[in-house]
Each structure stands twice: as structure tokens, then as C-alpha cells.
Amino acid sequence: MWQSADVKPDGRSRVLRVDPTSALCYYHAVQTPQHPWLFPVVAALFGAVFGSFLNVVIHRLPAGESLAFPGSHCPRCGAPIRARDNIPVLGWIALGGRCRDCREPIAVRYPLVELANALLWAALALRFGFGFPFFAFAAYCSALLAITLIDVDHWIIPDAITLPGTVAGLVASLFLPPRGSLLADLLHRRLGLDRLPGFLASPGFWDSLAALLIGGGFFYLVAVLSRGGMGGGDIKLTAMMGAFLGLRDLGVAVFIGLLAGSAVGIALMIAGRKTRKDLIPFGPFLALGGVCAVFWGRPLVEWYLNLRGY
């Protein structure tokens, strides 16, 4: 019955009759042009729920605690959070930002993380529509959000996120549509990699591998030359971003990260809050660049090339 979708010449499908028992009817429904907001709204709702899980990751992963047990509880009185109070964002608002039992204030950061993740997933839904790229980059952006707050709190970027993330990015690169990395495409054809068997022929895979090695290698060099100005966590974070983004967009991400990091560093020095010798964690700036590159990597590069008259 799922064959009932009518494929128009532009490749988008229109639902004629849908079998409500078919899992695919969801797929067709969210692709239907009559409901362009349906999938972004659904993505925002799931994003808020996943943001609630990210709060657990942010607070328990650096401490080495279990992510599953015990359930959410008030850090002061230990009372378990009731299911109805655990609704993302709304639960916090309904409680007036305080524990129901002991009235201890609950940090506004919890609902803000949920809101941020909801907005990220909604934006990705608008950018990609329903399909594999949405899910790959939703995982990627949520990982970057968790890394940002863990780095701000503890000055560490956990390997438990970046190492599996790098592997996930490499695997995802086999299924993502071509990203149009000119350099990677050129190398791919020049070196005859397109004649390799199986997944080794995928240009996306080599693009990701090159970005991972070049990006990670670049910050490894910076770390060696600056004698500790750049941490091992930043190197592995760059490698993970490269695996997901490929060469071109990783370049954009690192450029934005360096720009934003320098701007904030200089602003803090002018404000007298930091001196040249103080360090600020670089992970949040890299992560910011890593998210921006998903949305604006290609237009930014095209704008730059136009500017230079290419």
C-alpha cells in the first residue's frame, strides 16, 4: 500500500492514499508539501526530550557516574523528580524553577539546554528534511552541545563522546549525500580511489578521513608548538568534527572557532577579566564553528570565492 505515493518530476513525493498501519506513512506525511512545519515541530519536541538526557550526560559523564541509575533527583534533598515535573522546559516553568519538595532553586541551565537542543533539531529538520542526514547531524550537534557545557564546567572534552563520535562520523560519511569538497573530489579521482572495492570507493569516506587526519594533525602540531596551550581533547574534537563535516566544512568550522575564540579572548582582556597568560577553553568555540558549518559551510565558502573573484 505504501507504493501509493505519487512521485513528482522534482523528486518529492505526494501522498495519495496512505495505509495508516504502514510505518512509511509517517515518512510520506512529513515529506508532504502541505505540512512543511510538521517535521520541524516533531523534531523540536524530540529534541527537547533528548536535551533532557543531555543534561544527565553533562552532569554525570565527567564524574564517571552511571547515565541510567539512579533516576533524576534533587541534588539537595534527594527527592526523585516526578514524571510530570520532568517534562522538558515546561516542567521547570511550572515549578517556578524550584524543587517541589525543598524549594531549592533549579539552575536555569537545565531548561536552556533542552531548549537549545530543541531549536538545533528543528533547524536541522528545516535544513535537511526527514532522512538520514537529519539523524546523523542531530546526533553530531547534540554531542557538540554536551561537549561545550562539559568543557565550560570541567575543562575537559570526554573521549567517551569524541572517540565513538569519530567512528560514527566516518560510518555516516558513507551514507551522507556528496558534500562537494573540491579538494577531496580531486584527490579521489587523481589517486584512483573510485576504483577501490565496496565502501572504499565512497568519496565522502575519504573526504571525512582526510578532514579527520588533517584537522586533528593541525591541532596536534599547535599543541606541540604551544606546549600545552591546546589540549588533547581539542585534537580529538576536531577529528570528530572532520569525520562528520569533511574537509571544506571543517575548514569553515575551525576558521569560525578561531575567530570567535580570539574575539572573546580579546574582549575579556580589554575588560580586564583575563590576562594574556590566562587560558579559556577552546572546545566551545570549535563546537560553535562545528554547528555553524553544518548550516553555512557551503554558502560561506562560495561567498568567499566570489569575493576573491574565482
Ligand SMILES: [Zn+2]
Ligand atoms: Zn529538593
